[in-house]
Amino acid sequence: MTERITKKRVTMMDVAKAAGCSQATVSVVLNNITDIKISPDLRHRVLESARSLGYGRGSPILRGALEGLRGSCVGFIVDQLSTTPEAVNAIEGARQASWSDDVTILVAQTQGRAEHERKALACLLQAGAQGLIYMSIFTRRVSLDRVFQDLPMPVVLLNCYTGEQVFPSVVPDEVSGGRQATASLIAQGHRRIATIVGENFMEAAQDRLAGYRQALAEAGIAYDDALVVSGNWTPTSGYEATRKLLALNAPPTAIFCQNDKMAMGCFTAAAEVGMNIPHDLSVVGYDDDELSRHLRPQLTTLELPHRQMGAWAIAQLARKVERKSHRTHKVTCAMVERASTAPLGQPFRTVKPRAGAITDHT
Template sequence: MTDVALEAGVSQTTVSFVLGQTAGSKLPQATRERVIKAAHKLGYSLPTLPASPMPVTSAVSCTIGIMVDQLSTTHDAVVAIEGARLASRNTGNVFLVAQMAGDPETENRTIEALKKADISALIYMAIFTRELIAPAFLGDLKIPVVLVNCHTEDCLFPSVVPSEIAGGENTTLHLIKHGHRRIATITGEHWQEATQDRLVGYRRALATADIPFDPELVVEGDWSTSSGYDATKKLLQIKNRPTAIFSQNDRMAIGCYEALKELGLDIPNDISVVGYDDEEVARHLHPPLTTSVLPHRAMGEWAIERLGIPFTPQERRFPITKVECPLVIRKSVAPPKAN
């Protein structure tokens, strides 16, 4: 939606209203046509929507509860909820969204309130990808339950997570294909599943290209811009410094950009940089940042699609679905300078 908004010269909200045919949005027809034209120009295939949306009262199929651990500290949950809404645009599903904040007592009160609202299904969502110790009430519910961005060891519920190992591998391979062999990575906090998986992917890519792993080229950050700045300064002090840096999120990549520019280094001619997440700021950095999409919208869409499939486990287990983190190629990568 950001790409279409930039092409059409409108806001992301306007794009959402047009593509979702949001009721009551009094947009000029010319604006609608401009958004649709921009989407086609960028190669997006638009869904076939009904000429006139049905009244919500006749289209409602069920009320879906969404429980998420955080809403206020990150936009990721909102993106996933929007994906669920768009996937439901022709069904009339009603969503009741509640934030849990990691408190068991709040969770119990929340599920009781949702049950009183007569929800027909539940989407249980985590912000940080992780293995979940499922609350007891999930197993007691007599309605379908899906997990978004989390999973359980026993796989008792259908779940979806980003394909982080493949994402880390593809990002690193992109740098290798440009001729880089001294590739550093700035990780998130080591205890997080996303950090561990992206690092596994990074190491796999190096091994595939027969590049020895150098622990000196791995610096831990904490996902913040400041940690990306500090980690880059540390990497540049290495005697045989890297020619490329894989920042494991876009915010740390911003700090990386600032550190490199402060030292008079050009991106990508002196050092290439790639990020992860594809936040909106990645498009507006100079140069625009090559990064991988964190597929929260696609995971929200998956949740709705999965709720429409009979809940029949395979040998009492539901396989974990992994959604691709596609690489968005921009202008922050170039071949390394010849020595």
């Protein structure tokens, strides 16, 4: 049986709940904002709660050791900031890993245009940046302008890589993630496992599908084209793909949706035909989008590790490694286990809306 890995990301909201205060108060304390008055007792309570929960690698809770960057600034260039939370999470991971060493992170959005990147670099150099993190919002191979080769500071690539691999780079391990999602369903006895893939020109979709196929092969389950349906990452595509899958003569008992938005559409399609999740249909998502906590039941999913990737990038900058051939570093996508999966054929209990009586079903 495959071991299921569960990981819960500690957030400021978790710290606030433990400390008995607001998230805004936690932010003030952990960012060491001194012009807002917080009582010593409350400040101590927040720091102790954060420490006990393990929040933030490099906050006032745990002093860092980034001697090569201490007191300096670091540039963070990204093609898109506003479309998804991944860039913000990566920046937050970099900030958490460096704030105790008084590192300032300067962020520029360039839309992937070389002329914007050159202007951003000029501003960063003028500001005295001691390192640069270059991020692509989609995991992919990038071709960087020659100016990046001539920079007088270390460069680390986040969520992307170059063919020459002259810079350290870090990406999510999407193959392992797809394998883990599928293996978790196999471990619960499912054999008719479908997957709804994203746009197949994207590396994330290709790799998650490769992981799905790998898990099936390891379990001795034959790959079935009918159980693989294309989507485009949207709730509507997840809804339409699920309708197709449930219309099969032998429909799946579990579906691995390759992002949480498609899983949301999957939930809607299942509800329309009277299916109960997870007892009639188990569903796993991917990304650990905020919406995964608001679906009912809450969605089991995999977390994209952009915070960890941001922290790793900062550590690489501090090392000031030489420009040579670097193997791309891959970070595991941890599984966040919630309530949208169940063992195949398991009896379940539901609460009747009005009477409140509990009835067993098989």
